[in-house]
Amino acid sequence: MIEDFLIRALVTGVGIALVSGPLGCFLIWRRLAYLGDACAHAALFGVLLGLWLNLEIQWAVMGIAVVMALCLVRLQKQAILPSDTWLAILSQGALALSLVVVSLSSSIRIDLMSLLFGDILSVGPKDMLWVYALVGATLFMLVFFWRSFLSVVIHEEIARTEGSPTQRIQHGLMILIAATVAVGMKIIGALLMISLLIIPAASARFFSKTPEQMAILSSVLGMLAVTIGLFGSVEWDIPSGPAIVIAAGALGVGMVGLKNAVKQIKKFAKPI
Amino acid sequence: MLIHLENISFTYDQRVILDEVSLAISASQIVTLIGPNGAGKSTLARIVLNLLSPTTGKRWIKPGLTVGYLPQVFSVDPIFPLTVKRLMRLAAPQKKCEGALEEVGVSHLKEATLSLLSRGELQRVLLARTLLRDPELLVLDEPLQGVDFSGELELYKLISNIRKIRGCGILMISHDLHIVMAATDWVVCLNKHVCCSGAPEMVIQHPEYQALFGQRKLEEVLFFSHTHNHRHDGS
Numbered sequence: 001m002i003e004d005f006l007i008r009a010l011v012t013g014v015g016i017a018l019v020s021g022p023l024g025c026f027l028i029w030r031r032l033a034y035l036g037d038a039c040a041h042a043a044l045f046g047v048l049l050g051l052w053l054n055l056e057i058q059w060a061v062m063g064i065a066v067v068m069a070l071c072l073v074r075l076q077k078q079a080i081l082p083s084d085t086w087l088a089i090l091s092q093g094a095l096a097l098s099l100v101v102v103s104l105s106s107s108i109r110i111d112l113m114s115l116l117f118g119d120i121l122s123v124g125p126k127d128m129l130w131v132y133a134l135v136g137a138t139l140f141m142l143v144f145f146w147r148s149f150l151s152v153v154i155h156e157e158i159a160r161t162e163g164s165p166t167q168r169i170q171h172g173l174m175i176l177i178a179a180t181v182a183v184g185m186k187i188i189g190a191l192l193m194i195s196l197l198i199i200p201a202a203s204a205r206f207f208s209k210t211p212e213q214m215a216i217l218s219s220v221l222g223m224l225a226v227t228i229g230l231f232g233s234v235e236w237d238i239p240s241g242p243a244i245v246i247a248a249g250a251l252g253v254g255m256v257g258l259k260n261a262v263k264q265i266k267k268f269a270k271p272i
Numbered sequence: 273m274l275i276h277l278e279n280i281s282f283t284y285d286q287r288v289i290l291d292e293v294s295l296a297i298s299a300s301q302i303v304t305l306i307g308p309n310g311a312g313k314s315t316l317a318r319i320v321l322n323l324l325s326p327t328t329g330k331r332w333i334k335p336g337l338t339v340g341y342l343p344q345v346f347s348v349d350p351i352f353p354l355t356v357k358r359l360m361r362l363a364a365p366q367k368k369c370e371g372a373l374e375e376v377g378v379s380h381l382k383e384a385t386l387s388l389l390s391r392g393e394l395q396r397v398l399l400a401r402t403l404l405r406d407p408e409l410l411v412l413d414e415p416l417q418g419v420d421f422s423g424e425l426e427l428y429k430l431i432s433n434i435r436k437i438r439g440c441g442i443l444m445i446s447h448d449l450h451i452v453m454a455a456t457d458w459v460v461c462l463n464k465h466v467c468c469s470g471a472p473e474m475v476i477q478h479p480e481y482q483a484l485f486g487q488r489k490l491e492e493v494l495f496f497s498h499t500h501n502h503r504h505d506g507s
Contacts, residue, residue: 029349029351031349147362153352154348154352154354158341160323161339161341161411162363202351205351208353209355209385210353210354210355211353211354211358
């Protein structure tokens with residue numbers, strides 16, 4: 001018998017994995033793996049700030065994560081500090097701010113562990129609504145602007161000479177990533193959300209010849225990882241975030257193994 | 273006339289990158305930009321492409337001008353799975369892509385992964401890609417860089433053929449004048465300001481050119497003239 005809360009968590013988590021597949025690909029293609037981290041820490045700050053000041057939590061989370069992403073895009077244009085330095089500064093800054101807010105607001109009782117590592121019990125019907133609004137909007141944007149997103153990855157200046165509004169495209173991509181991280185935090189947790197973006201995308205590379213194959217395979221692997229991880233989380237009573245990340249990692253190792261096995265078989269099959 | 277720059281200056285971070293540069297490119301004309309490192313060649317190309325705006329000076333671009341751009345730096349990370357075919361198809365329909373690849377002689381690379389191509393192959397593929405939108409102006413930033421000597425000759429012949437067949441204007445940046453000399457109509461020797469400009473034979477004799485590139489280059493030019501004659505006799 002599957003419990004209600006597990007179904008809610010599954011439906012939500014699978015939705016997040018569906019969009020974090022392709023978005024994670026863009027993160028690793030553009031070498032921005034740590035951007036997810038910065039956004040997650042910003043989102044954590046958003047949750048706490050929202051609780052402290054009694055704001056609508058989802059809006060506070062989303063708002064602060066998006067502001068973080070846009071700040072990063074802006075700061076990357078600035079030539080003196082490289083982007084990984086900026087990411088580290090802002091990411092740690094947001095984490096520090098969150099911890100300060102926690103200690104200041106003794107009136108609000110929060111479970112910091114569940115914010116950091118994810119908690120499937122916390123997923124309510126309202127969260128599902130948020131996630132599916134986001135999934136719908138993100139899928140629409142990805143399908144509609146796919147070529148534009150890719151051409152910015154391939155070469156930004158070439159895209160600009162062909163009349164593509166590269167600035168807006170990059171901002172759009174960052175907003176989508178930040179929003180996904182913000183809603184995904186509930187299940188995976190702020191510390192581990194980046195893994196759901198990065199690990200399936202990286203594993204998908206081993207079996208992809210085109211960007212499209214990689215994005216789709218990444219989605220599939222992410223959804224599998226969420227499913228396995230959530231059942232594991234219930235079965236062994238462990239936090240959902242780490243369980244999902246370990247499942248994703250195991251699938252990744254499986255992909256590498258499979259790739260090598262295929263190579264070996266091809267090698268042996270050739271002489272015959 | 274495709275583009276006309278008049279007394280363009282470009283300053284970045286209080287450093288003068290370009291100083292009062294004028295340049296014009298017409299259809300069917302190959303203009304070659306030469307100059308030492310840090311002379312502002314790529315900056316000038318970016319101003320021509322409208323990727324940068326000049327700090328002062330007048331820039332006129334033919335309204336609706338379509339350009340093709342081959343940048344100096346282009347690398348595809350192995351993490352990004354992209355085949356030549358897919359790269360082309362992102363910009364144009366299939367038939368057009370196949371035509372362009374054939375035009376530059378790389379049809380056989382259609383299925384190849386971009387990150388595994390040699391420098392010369394990549395330059396050809398990128399050149400094919402610039403042709404997809406039937407550009408009126410091609411801007412090629414060091415297209416011969418990192419290509420071996422015989423590859424250089426072939427690539428430059430290809431570029432001059434593209435001009436002949438398509439009648440587009442070409443702005444080419446080159447580290448070497450001798451290799452592109454025969455196909456260039458106009459040479460601009462740049463070192464933040466225009467040192468000298470004119471037909472290639474004129475520029476080579478110019479004291480400012482010789483001061484920048486030295487006697488050694490002149491010997492290479494003579495060597496090139498020899499190989500050129502040889503090829504001519506053979507045909």
